[in-house]
Amino acid sequence: MVAQFGVLGVLAGTVGLAPTGWLAGVAFSIATWVFLxxxxxxxxxxxxxxxxxxTLARCTLVGGVTALVAxxxxxxxxxxxLVGVAFVAWLMDGIDGQVARRTGTTTALGARFDGEVDSILALVLTVYLAQSLxxxxxxxxxxxxxxxxxxWALxxxxxxLPRRxxxxAIAAALGFVLVVAASGLLPVAAAGVLVGLSLGVVSWSFGRDIRFLYRRRAVSIRTASASRPFIGVGQHS
Structure with missing residues (x-):
């Protein structure tokens, strides 16, 4: 939380941060603390x-992006x-994985934390882009x-899921596309096409994973059904 307040303070002292941004940044920091x-x-x-x-250092940068978007x-x-902080946060993706492998500290928690930071950055940037696209x-x-x-329901x-x-690669490319689109360097129409293509690719990736899990569930049901003993007439008692 101290680091997050430091990032917010730097933004406030350089480019300015309104109360809305401070509120969003503080809320982000509290949510991160609770989750971790x-x-x-x-x-x-x-x-x-x-x-x-x-990953936590990258997360504090995402908190700064969240404040600016708010x-x-x-x-x-x-x-x-906004784009500079988001770009650094995107650029740091993968460094934590390399550190984990070199230090022998790869954990399920680390992978989950890294994935959640990626997801939040993507969500925040799309909220910003929604204003123009x-x-x-x-x-x-x-x-x-x-x-x-x-x-939760299923x-x-x-x-x-199997490691793919x-x-x-899709997650990394998506982050770069969203940062570029947010920069305003591309015409709105071009940015819209690029982001639209990204939506298609991400939807395909999710669809592939859902299909894999559904097929594995179907195989498990068939296997369980085949292994269930047959109960015929006169065998109920």
Missing amino acids: TGALHRSGAESFGPANAV DSFTTSVHVGA GGWVIAIGALRYAYVVAG PWLRGD QSRS
Whole structure:
């Protein structure tokens, strides 16, 4: 939380930060603290680890992006600062994974934390882009959370997925596309086409994972049905 307040303070002292941005940044910091505290307790981890420390640093930058995006709804924000912080946060993605592998501290918590930071950055950037490209853009950032909510009703969606390099590549490419679109360097029409293509690719990736989990569930049901003993007439007692 101290680091997050430091990022917010730097933004306030350089490009300015309205009360809306401060409120969003503080709320982001509290939510991060609650999430990490609960996750560490459930995982039984004895230490945070160097890789998670890198992810946390990236998370504080995303908190700064969140504050600037919140301000953009009430006042004009410094686009260069928003894009610059978002770009650094995107650029740091992957460093935590390298640190985890080199230090032998790869954990499920670290992978989950890294993925959540990616998802939040994508959601925040799409909220910002929705002001110029339209509300449909938010679907890109909302897909991940719709998937999670669906898993509450359909437990088979919470199954483990195979590691796929393409999934990581799509996530990395998506972050870059959203940062470029947010920069305003592209014409609005070109940015819309690029983001639209990204929505298609991300939807395909989610669809592939859902199909995999559904097929595995179907196989499990058939296997369980085949192994169930046959109970014929006269065998009920």
